[in-house]
Amino acid sequence: MKILHTSDWHLGQHFMGKSRREEHKAFIEWLLTVVERESIEAVIIAGDVFDTGSPPSYAREIYHQLVLEMRARECQLVVIAGNHDSVSMLNESKSLLAYLDVQVISQADLTDLDSHVVPLKDRQGNEAAWLCAVPYLRPKDMMQSQSGQSEQDKKEGLLQQIKDFYLSLYQRATQRNADRKKQLPIIGTGHLTAFGSQLSESVRDLYVGTLDTLPTSVFPPFDYLALGHIHRPQAIGNNGCFRYSGSPIALSFDELGRDKSVVILDTELLSTAMLSKDSNVMTDLFAEQEEPVVLKPIPCFQPMVSLQGDLQSLLSQIEGLSCEEGKTIWLEVSVLADEYLSDLHKQLLQAVEGKPIELLRVMRRRTQGETSMAFIERQTLSELSVEEVFDRSVTASLDLKDEEKTALSQLFQQCLEDVNEHTEGHGKAQEEAVE
Missing domain, CATH: 1.10.287 (Helix Hairpins)
Known part of the structure; x- marks a missing residue:
């Protein structure tokens, strides 16, 4: 069985006044093509399906259309809530979507752990993996503060509660394997900031109570951990099986220069790797090894460019920009200048006039020789x-x-x-x- 891991779609997002509607529609069309070509049988969205708790109607329409398209392709869909998602909004259609083979995990429920252990099934209806589905963890769902606790006591208590929650789900999945006498892969999810992950400008600091980052020690030994919240695709840990898929489109300019991707997980190859590891079976060193975890690059649907330099250099760089016919470049420029240039914006607008370029942001940065304090003192409010x-x-x-x-x-x-x-x-x- 092949499982696709993605996250942080932020449907309904407005980026510096620009709608991402067409990009999201193009991404989903591409995703559906991948589901067909790669014979994907389950898709996990690891949080932040929507950008706000009250997304516009077109974003909800895209979401519900996706459900129908997945159903038509006999592909199971699991939606995990992120910090941007509204619990009540996701719950509005949760029961209805369950009839269409969509599992929505909107909040942690410590009183019903079994609801968090979701069987992932192939097209023949056979269980192929267990998913320990953990959404964004809100402190009120995890524990109640006690009077007299110090800040450190609260942190340690919450961290232990999160660790116990993950372990309880993992143990339930392990017990299901024992009951069926079959070793299926156990997959976890999370929407959080793990220690060592690389943030981007569009990622807000995410606190679970007073915890800003969580160590990987809170996670049990999942065969794969599908993470969301960090927009840069990356692995945490050494084996590459604890991974952020990243957002499918660039949600800030500093995410440029690194490919966007989804993750495709093959449970059969993963099971083979598990058996080899457990039994210490020697593999053929000369045989071509297939990896159970593969990254699938996502095409760029909206050209975005970030330029930096002094004013003359920027004007020259803008002149050299080219774009695919029918597309418009969204441009950010960082001007290296110690003094405030009163006609800076006017000159830049003149440089892009008549070109398929939209100037979305202008920033001023200090030169190497300028002291930080002196530069800060000369910054204007509009630059912050x-x-x-x-x-x-x-x-x-x-x-x-x-x-x-x-x-x-x-x-x-x-x-x-x-x-x-x-x-x-x-x-x-x-x-x-x-x-």
């Missing part, structure tokens, strides 16, 4: 993000303790997410009214 303004304000408050700064940052991030959701919801409502 909301997060940078807040961070500098908090840093300037020297009377705050580290734990107070952390708590303020978490509260601010939540407020910012609420404001963004409200603003996006209002803007998307207007967009849908126009449609």
Whole structure:
């Protein structure tokens, strides 16, 4: 059986005022082609299906159409909730989708562990793997704080609860193997930040309570761990079987330069590898070895370019840009300049005029010789993000303790997410009214 692992679709996202609707539609069309060509029998979406808790109607339409397309291809679909996904919104259609062979895991339920152990079946209806389906873990679903606990006690208690939750699910899957007297692969999921993973600009700090990163020691020895939240595709650990699939499209400019991909897992090859490992059977060193985990590169559906240099260099680089016919480049430029250039934006707009280029962001960066403090003092408010303004304000408050700064940052991030959701919801409502 072949299983496809993907995550962080962020359906409904608006990127610097631009809709990703056409990109997402193109990605799903490509995905369905892969499902057919590679004979994929199960797809796991490891969180952040949607960009906000109240996605626009077209994003929900894409989601529900995907369900129908998967059903038509006899491909099982498992949807794991991420931190961007609304539990209540996913639950609206959960029961109905179950009739279409779609399992939606919207939140952790410690009182019903069996609901988190999902059998993955081939087209003949035979169980081929067990999925320990763990969504984004909200602290209220994991444990209750006790009065008198120190911050460190809360962290250690929550970490232990998460570890126990994963272990309990793994033990249940192991017991099912024992009951059936058949060793099927056990696959885990997670939507979190694991220690050692590489973030990108579009990934928000993700806290589970006061935990910002989780060590890999919290995970039992899954045969494969399908992770979400980090947008850069990457493996954690040495064997390559604990992996972030990454987002299917670039959600920020700093994700450019690295291929986007989905992960295809072959349970038969994985089972063979498990047996060889357990029995210490020598394999033929000269035989061509097939890997149980393969990355499938995703085409780029929207050209995006990030340029850096002094103004004259940038003007020259823009002149040399070319694009596929019918496409438009989304451009970010970082100008290396110590002084504020009053006509910078005007010159850049003149450079892209008449070309299939949209200038989405202009930033100014200091040159190597400029001291950091002097450069910061000359930055204008328009050059800073909301997060940078807040961070500098908090840093300037020297009377705050580290734990107070952390708590303020978490509260601010939540407020910012609420404001963004409200603003996006209002803007998307207007967009849908126009449609």
